[in-house]
Amino acid sequence: MQYITKDLIYQDYIDKTLDTVDVLWVMSSVEEFLSKKLDEKINLTEKIVELINADRPKIKLHRINDDYFFVMPYFTRHHSGYLVEYIYYIYREDGYIVTLYKEKPEFFKGIEHDIKNKKIGKLNVNKLLFYILEECCENYYSLSDWFMSELEKLESKIYDVYSISYLRNLLNFKNMVYRYAHIVNLSKYVVDDLNEIDMLAESKDSLSMVLNEKYRDASERLRFVLESANNVIESYVSIMDLKANEQMRFLTIVATLLMPLTVISGIYGMNFNNMPELRWRYGYFITLAVMAIITIIQIIYFKRKKWL
Amino acid sequence: MQYITKDLIYQDYIDKTLDTVDVLWVMSSVEEFLSKKLDEKINLTEKIVELINADRPKIKLHRINDDYFFVMPYFTRHHSGYLVEYIYYIYREDGYIVTLYKEKPEFFKGIEHDIKNKKIGKLNVNKLLFYILEECCENYYSLSDWFMSELEKLESKIYDVYSISYLRNLLNFKNMVYRYAHIVNLSKYVVDDLNEIDMLAESKDSLSMVLNEKYRDASERLRFVLESANNVIESYVSIMDLKANEQMRFLTIVATLLMPLTVISGIYGMNFNNMPELRWRYGYFITLAVMAIITIIQIIYFKRKKWL
Amino acid sequence: MQYITKDLIYQDYIDKTLDTVDVLWVMSSVEEFLSKKLDEKINLTEKIVELINADRPKIKLHRINDDYFFVMPYFTRHHSGYLVEYIYYIYREDGYIVTLYKEKPEFFKGIEHDIKNKKIGKLNVNKLLFYILEECCENYYSLSDWFMSELEKLESKIYDVYSISYLRNLLNFKNMVYRYAHIVNLSKYVVDDLNEIDMLAESKDSLSMVLNEKYRDASERLRFVLESANNVIESYVSIMDLKANEQMRFLTIVATLLMPLTVISGIYGMNFNNMPELRWRYGYFITLAVMAIITIIQIIYFKRKKWL
């Protein structure tokens, strides 16, 4: 029989309990864990404490003698709509598993629920580890689903908006996806490394293989979101460029149509005493006609060049 | 002997039938399947029902104890010309295969036809699974053929059209290809995973190998369409850029040719009382000559710079 | 002893001949083959006829029971200079090989010649297959050589031409290379797949390995041509962009030099009754001097900005 506890995480309590149950799952917040001076009670905690207190925790499978210490990420979407990235820790020893976290992951509750409702068969340490890592991967799935729906929202506006703030949103979105894809990829390495050792060997053909495939899938899905975000950005930039070209063409046409007229009118606006054309009876009308002809010739030229 | 049915998919009927035939293929729409409360009759359906009801079904090989549940994509081109992506499900148990779908895939009918006409040798569950997956891959082949011919239609207009809507079509086409290439790639993973287990081991050197090669080919072909679409887009953008440069050059030449003339005519259009040149007999004609000379010098300069 | 024939491709003739020779090579055009109703005479031809009649033949190693059917590409350069891509078929059965083609590949004649001149040692079916595939790969080598020399011709003009049609040639060339590189890559997969089975196992350390290396080399060479074509295109686009920037700079300088002069002359061209400067004795000359000073200041500013 398994047992779940939150407060009684002293080594002697663990030892005592292990006599009566098959597997023990110790859950605790990092603060509680550190405040209880467990370093005196659970072996090897010096290294673990160091890992927990690191500034930028490294997602990794740490091997400490014959035991394993996992530093793994998970993601929570808050009511405000923001996505937050957390780190949790799994320490696996013979007979029990310790999980530490800043904020208890949602998916822990699902596992607890399944265990209580006997939806999960007979447990041992490795199977419990498997269920934790499997549910954690489902967390990454939901992350990529959320990203995908966000991207679809962003993409729907691509042909309408012409603003730097829209591009900024796209770029920020992509950077966020890139960062989280990288994090999930690191957690895939953890599972790969787990596979190379014989931890889940007793049931190799199912447990470790399933984990590998799931994490590969999660990583692949995030890569798909990332590439899609890249495509959206490249599309936006291409469209904006073509629009700018179109305006450029408009300016070119207007400017080259009107500049010769300006020159002509400038010439006959000069104040020289001796300018015979000015005294011609139809000088003004001839000039207007010449202007019209120049304009028509230019329009024909532009039509041929397919600029108009 | 094999047997195909659509309506009688109750577990007891299956059990009864399995006594008389070698392999049973149960086909049903998802609605029928769910409405008949099969969860009471076929084992493990709770997990399956959950997978079927998922919002964004994940293309994947699910392992449920010793049985396998496939979530696979297929594509149908409708009369309107639009391409629609569907999901179908394969559930493989000892002695029978259940396939579920929203809309019955075209390629199922081909297999049925072949079975009826005895074109396929003696069946067992694995061989039936092989035929379904093989025909499904042919569906992906026809998808990439259709994409290729669509792309050729689009590409034929590349040097004639100058519009944002054409670019939009290209970008949308590419995104569609990218999305479907990703989906087919996921289904390739399903077959890869299938290969790692011993399901088709009895005939390893033919069945699973053939599937692997076929799915790799389908994936490769879609990647080729994707790269070709990228090439078309990059070509279009390059050509549009060069055209814009050409117009820019035209504007540069016209503007720099005419601006000095505007300045000169502007100067002699000023109304100062004391402007000696205005009273020169040939002032106007000298000015016109100077304008012509400036223009000629500029043209020579541009010719040398190869701008003209 | 081996035997080569073109017309006598009936199954009974084949069976009869096989009693007297070690290996038989049957060559035929597809039309001849299909017209002779061989489907009655050679086994499995129904599947083969289907493959031969496909609209877009798929380059692939088809496994039909214990026999193999190859769909392979080859390339012919016509007198007109155009490159044409063909498909030929190899059907390998115990004791004989059937090759089908629209137009007899050049490299077949080389093999025939070598066989006649006894340059090739004792043949069997696998060795004959090896020679056909080896010579076919030499065809791909010559393809990449031709592409390379074409690219060198194109590249030599890169700094002189400024035209959309040149870019169009580059892009079309690249697309052609990309398409053929993809085709040769698919034929490399055929040889890879061939290697996985035990067809050439009797002489593993030489035959199949040599084929693998040769096809990898051909593929690698085409990839090199492709990347080189990409480099040429990117170079052309970069240079055209820099040229456009240079013209832009010229326009900027001319426009910003002359626009202030236009404004000044415009102001003193106004017809207000009360404009004191117009009546100044040296008003005109002072204005000219101011214009000159503004121009000089601007030129100094541009020099400092390194725009001039």
Next chain:
Amino acid sequence: MQYITKDLIYQDYIDKTLDTVDVLWVMSSVEEFLSKKLDEKINLTEKIVELINADRPKIKLHRINDDYFFVMPYFTRHHSGYLVEYIYYIYREDGYIVTLYKEKPEFFKGIEHDIKNKKIGKLNVNKLLFYILEECCENYYSLSDWFMSELEKLESKIYDVYSISYLRNLLNFKNMVYRYAHIVNLSKYVVDDLNEIDMLAESKDSLSMVLNEKYRDASERLRFVLESANNVIESYVSIMDLKANEQMRFLTIVATLLMPLTVISGIYGMNFNNMPELRWRYGYFITLAVMAIITIIQIIYFKRKKWL
């Protein structure tokens, strides 16, 4: 028991000491080492001296008969904020390890400290080598952490600054990251090569595997920084392009709005004797009205085109 010395690195001293201790770690600066004419005392030093004196030392695992000579990089951040790259050398022989350096790496002191405080269990040559390489990798971790924080500083200004010097900083930063990522990647190859031989075989499942994972992680992290830097640069370029487009649009609108007005005023500024409109009573006001109407039509046109 292990022993650490700096000055007594003569071969006879080493031989003598090795009788009394299990493992010996000889540390020395390159200058000291070369000045003491050790080439007479330690075998194989001719090759080593050559490697040490190379202009551009190649990061590599050199195999010299049965011994190994490592050329490895490490990084030091100086007070001035600059990052400096150094090379150090590890020579592993039976029973002792020689490490040579220009400037003693910081992480050596950490290992010494751990050994003195007995934090490390019973040592042998391979375990000592392992600790050196492990701590060296921690040096690469801190490098990537520093890069990441530098990039975050740079990135925070991306939407505010519009200057070539900012782009220059970004590009220089990226080049530095690229260079160091390449160096760390080469050091990963050293550990990979180390894994292929049986040096750390005695404890294969822990030591060499841990090193491999650590170096792969360090390399992966630097690749992440590199890609992030690329993303920042691409973002900056995209935003600058969009800003330039926006200015272009502004110019287009102003120019095309005002140019027709210039032409009209130019026409009625001509000095022809016979220009009937000039004598109309409301000619001037009609002209102003026409100008206003043209401007309004243009504004409506621009609004429709979404340019305004």
Next chain:
Amino acid sequence: MQYITKDLIYQDYIDKTLDTVDVLWVMSSVEEFLSKKLDEKINLTEKIVELINADRPKIKLHRINDDYFFVMPYFTRHHSGYLVEYIYYIYREDGYIVTLYKEKPEFFKGIEHDIKNKKIGKLNVNKLLFYILEECCENYYSLSDWFMSELEKLESKIYDVYSISYLRNLLNFKNMVYRYAHIVNLSKYVVDDLNEIDMLAESKDSLSMVLNEKYRDASERLRFVLESANNVIESYVSIMDLKANEQMRFLTIVATLLMPLTVISGIYGMNFNNMPELRWRYGYFITLAVMAIITIIQIIYFKRKKWL
């Protein structure tokens, strides 16, 4: 004992000499070799002569029965500063090695020198082959060192020069690096293929492994130069683009500041009889004031938009 000769390369001389020495190294220029009609004396030379006479020699390991024929590249820097690429050939038979070249590679002299000075232990054919291939790889190292120093020279000017010829130099440099990186990569395949066969098997853990690592390193280093050259080009293009944007902005500001002034002065330069403003006492000064106000408003607008 080994023996090196240049002129006596007749088969009977070789046979005779092989009785007295362990290993024989025959060096010859291709011309000498071909002129001496060795095809009568050394077996298999028909195929070899064909390979030597090929127009575009393919870098490759040719297997001719049980012997091996290498086509390998090497690079020589001439006094003029130009880099020249050559091909040399290695033919390995039992007991002797034939090397052919157009121009004797520099690194051959180094090996000869080492052999004469007994720096190399007891030789056999495989060890001699190993030394040749190893020294050849050092030639590639020096190639990448030279490229790197050339690139550093080019890069140092990146922020100062604004010219198409500089871009041209960068692009040509990159193309050269790309071409030679491709060639060295092909020679890496030769060593990879060599590794798969059992030629150097007698001493597998040292010789072939060392070659593999060395060639991978050389290839990796050239890839680094290539990527660095790409980075320099991309940087140059980005900087040139930003500079062009900056000039564009300058033009935009000048043009939009001055164009309204031109329109106003144009309006009051019209010659209508009835223009009341012209007769106002302070009309001219009011107009100048309006011009100043418009300019100031625009400057404020630009400041807000951060264009100024």
